[in-house]
Amino acid sequence: MANDANLAEVLELARREMPDVPHDVWARLEGVIRLNFATARVYVHARPTVSHLERLAAVDAHADTATLSQMLGISARRVQQLRKLRQK
Structure with missing residues (x-):
């Protein structure tokens, strides 16, 4: 995945890896992320x-x-x- 992946790409990857998570949970997660980080570039530390x-x-x-x-x-x-x- 590219370093400049957008939220939709990240969530789609997560959905494919965790098909057991219900759609409404993904929708809530996306909403929370967009509410708190809209227009921000988020750094994900590799650990x-x-x-x-x-x-x-x-x-x-x-x-x-x-x-x-x-x-x-x-x-x-x-x-x-x-x-x-x-x-x-």
Whole structure:
């Protein structure tokens, strides 16, 4: 999805991913967003730490640090930090 996606595109993607959510809920959500953020450009933070933690959990957590670093595209030090976060 493009970085400049509009609200309709974002909601359509969400609708496809969550077909069990009733239409009236989507309509209410759209109304609330438009009421509070009309004409504003909204920044959606990527949450890289959460993403990395999810990816780390999905791969073999017993793999060595260098392999995980290469797989995830992050430094070995960051892999170690994420492992500590998962242990908490």
